Amino acid sequence: MTAPLLEVQNLTVHYSARHRRIPPLLAVDQVSFTLHAGETLALVGESGSGKSSTATAVLMLRRPQGGSIRFEGHELTSLDERALRVLRPGIQPVFQDPYGSLSPRKSVFDAIAEPLRVQGRWAPRTGPARVAELLDLVQLPGSVAERLPQELSGGQCQRVGIARALASEPRLLVLDEPVSALDLSVRAGIVNLLTELRDELGLGQLFISHDLALVRHVAHRVAVLRRGRIVETGPAREVCDAPSHPYTRELLSSVPGLDRLPTTSPPPAPDLS
Amino acid sequence: MTQPLLTVRDLRVGIQAMTVVRGLSFDVTAGEMLAVVGESGAGKSITAQTVLGLLPAGTRISGSIRFDGQELAGAPQQAYQRLRGRRMAFVPQHAMSVLSPVHTVGEQLALAVQSVQRLDRKAANERAVAALDRVGIADAGRRARSYPHEFSGGMRQRAVIAMAIVNNPDLVIADEPTTALDPTVQARILDMLDELREQSKMAVMLVTHDLTVAAAHADRILVMYAGRHVESGPIGRVLAHPRAPYTAGLIASLPPREATGGKLPAISGAPPAPEALPPGCAFAPRCPAAVDACAEHEPQPQQIGSGHLASCHRVNELPRRTTELYA
Ligand SMILES: Nc1ncnc2c1ncn2[C@@H]1O[C@H](COP(=O)(O)OP(=O)(O)OP(=O)(O)O)[C@@H](O)[C@H]1O
Ligand code: SF4
Ligand SMILES: [Mg+2]
Numbered sequence: 001m002t003a004p005l006l007e008v009q010n011l012t013v014h015y016s017a018r019h020r021r022i023p024p025l026l027a028v029d030q031v032s033f034t035l036h037a038g039e040t041l042a043l044v045g046e047s048g049s050g051k052s053s054t055a056t057a058v059l060m061l062r063r064p065q066g067g068s069i070r071f072e073g074h075e076l077t078s079l080d081e082r083a084l085r086v087l088r089p090g091i092q093p094v095f096q097d098p099y100g101s102l103s104p105r106k107s108v109f110d111a112i113a114e115p116l117r118v119q120g121r122w123a124p125r126t127g128p129a130r131v132a133e134l135l136d137l138v139q140l141p142g143s144v145a146e147r148l149p150q151e152l153s154g155g156q157c158q159r160v161g162i163a164r165a166l167a168s169e170p171r172l173l174v175l176d177e178p179v180s181a182l183d184l185s186v187r188a189g190i191v192n193l194l195t196e197l198r199d200e201l202g203l204g205q206l207f208i209s210h211d212l213a214l215v216r217h218v219a220h221r222v223a224v225l226r227r228g229r230i231v232e233t234g235p236a237r238e239v240c241d242a243p244s245h246p247y248t249r250e251l252l253s254s255v256p257g258l259d260r261l262p263t264t265s266p267p268p269a270p271d272l273s
Numbered sequence: 274m275t276q277p278l279l280t281v282r283d284l285r286v287g288i289q290a291m292t293v294v295r296g297l298s299f300d301v302t303a304g305e306m307l308a309v310v311g312e313s314g315a316g317k318s319i320t321a322q323t324v325l326g327l328l329p330a331g332t333r334i335s336g337s338i339r340f341d342g343q344e345l346a347g348a349p350q351q352a353y354q355r356l357r358g359r360r361m362a363f364v365p366q367h368a369m370s371v372l373s374p375v376h377t378v379g380e381q382l383a384l385a386v387q388s389v390q391r392l393d394r395k396a397a398n399e400r401a402v403a404a405l406d407r408v409g410i411a412d413a414g415r416r417a418r419s420y421p422h423e424f425s426g427g428m429r430q431r432a433v434i435a436m437a438i439v440n441n442p443d444l445v446i447a448d449e450p451t452t453a454l455d456p457t458v459q460a461r462i463l464d465m466l467d468e469l470r471e472q473s474k475m476a477v478m479l480v481t482h483d484l485t486v487a488a489a490h491a492d493r494i495l496v497m498y499a500g501r502h503v504e505s506g507p508i509g510r511v512l513a514h515p516r517a518p519y520t521a522g523l524i525a526s527l528p529p530r531e532a533t534g535g536k537l538p539a540i541s542g543a544p545p546a547p548e549a550l551p552p553g554c555a556f557a558p559r560c561p562a563a564v565d566a567c568a569e570h571e572p573q574p575q576q577i578g579s580g581h582l583a584s585c586h587r588v589n590e591l592p593r594r595t596t597e598l599y600a
Pocket of ligand 3: 053
């Protein structure tokens with residue numbers, strides 16, 4: 001077996017209270033998991049269970065109070081800012097709000113070009129070609145390049161966000177509820193794009209979601225978080241079809257109406273009363 | 274058949290230069306839950322607010338909105354004020370938009386009671402506590418003395434529902450009442466609404482973008498796209514045998530229950546902006562069954578089964594299993 005892309009051990013995140021007397025809030029408590037290239041690991045759990053705090057630590061946007069985060073063999077928690085700057089492009093986020101993660105005054109072209117410029121990978125000739133290539137990778141027509149985010153639909157905007165993340169040539173995507181703010185009829189298209197990119201580019205994906213039906217579809221493995229701790233982890237189908245922890249069962253039972261959704265039984269004869 | 278409580282016919286709503294609801298008809302019967310499903314911009318919330326008379330002056334409304342026999346389209350604000358909070362009530366998406374941060378939850382509920390009925394403070398307080406109890410807030414007498422910010426998100430949304438039901442309305446219109454909450458809390462609140470409905474014959478019009486929520490709780494569904502009717506009917510029938518291509522696409526693109534992995538059937542493109550609607554059927558540019566004629570006329574709702582209506586020119590020519598259009 002190859003070495004994991006990401007190895008998180010005993011991750012601990014607190015938020016200290018404003019008053020010294022109030023003890024800090026333990027948002028992530030001794031969380032451990034591994035993630036391989038080409039694999040999707042889903043983090044599920046109710047609001048406040050520590051999913052986003054885990055994501056924030058993996059992205060090294062906020063240093064955790066304890067534990068270890070190894071990415072491609074490097075211990076991120078012991079690196080200084082300068083060393084992190086070299087590794088950061090390898091771990092890219094995609095957030096829930098497609099508009100909020102793009103600057104409203106920057107064109108699609110500039111939004112995608114920015115990481116290339118910042119990382120010194122921009123040349124007058126190859127730069128624009130790379131932007132065109134990235135737009136193509138997320139299945140957007142080249143004509144959107146000159147538009148501003150507010151001139152795009154939510155789904156198109158999310159594709160631009162993904163293209164921008166891919167510009168850094170990441171090996172790991174951290175996806176925090178990447179489709180839950182999107183229009184119903186465009187979600188499946190983004191889900192398909194994310195799984196295609198994973199399979200084609202061999203990306204690892206840490207996929208945070210409330211939607212267990214979706215998780216069952218996209219993830220290889222699932223970790224269920226409750227109050228900052230992992231209460232159950234395993235292959236997505238096993239966890240979703242035969243949960244062993246009562247909390248996972250409760251989460252699953254709150255997915256409404258799945259049994260009333262269509263099955264594969266043939267439709268009845270037309271009723272023209 | 275009993276007379277519907279609410280009958281909306283050929284409703285059109287114009288805001289500034291746009292027409293956002295474009296000829297919509299539907300009914301709500303006493304005791305039932307109608308789920309109004311569609312994506313952002315489909316006109317769901319505008320329809321809800323029009324029925325409640327909550328739209329700003331300057332909105333153009335035509336068509337008919339009959340509530341228990343009374344015509345509301347074009348009625349003066351006083352007519353709405355007599356109904357709202359008594360016979361019709363609203364539950365918005367964000368609880369804090371109707372709860373005042375400076376009064377206790379109990380005070381706000383008691384005031385709502387006193388605004389429709391002459392009761393002394395003690396009697397109004399009792400009604401307030403009873404309403405909190407009905408929406409499942411434990412230790413309601415004590416919790417009535419809390420301020421909204423002392424409640425969790427789920428409890429706050431329960432308090433808003435308590436505000437809506439405190440005067441025993443006939444119709445509650447809830448606009449995405451649980452989307453801001455996490456799934457376990459959301460499920461408990463919707464179950465609680467079902468119980469209230471059973472106890473009191475109250476009708477609920479639930480605006481949602483979540484088909485699975487509709488499937489679990491509603492009796493009937495109205496699917497909207499670009500301000501118009503797409504499909505409506507008994508929930509089980511519409512979800513199991515959708516006849517309009519748009520409904521079929523929404524259902525086909527849900528992650529399947531059996532197999533995992535692979536590609537999800539997806540609808541191409543994105544919903545149109547209300548200021549740039551395509552001609553004819555608004556779904557035509559994305560529809561796998563579209564023919565040239567679709568771009569010429571707007572389809573009208575046609576009856577295709579008992580209480581089941583679909584708006585599509587080709588409804589009689591589509592495959593029996595319409596989700597195959599997306600295979
Ligand atoms: N910046 C912060 N300061 C203080 N407390 C915080 C901060 N961010 C998160 N928390 C708290 O940490 C805990 C875990 O939060 P986190 O955002 O990781 O949860 P989550 O699982 O992502 O929830 P959701 O599904 O609502 O996004 C919660 O109790 C939350 O209130
Ligand atoms: S009318 Fe035409 S375009 Fe519209 S849904 Fe039916 S087949 Fe598709
Ligand atoms: Mg979060």
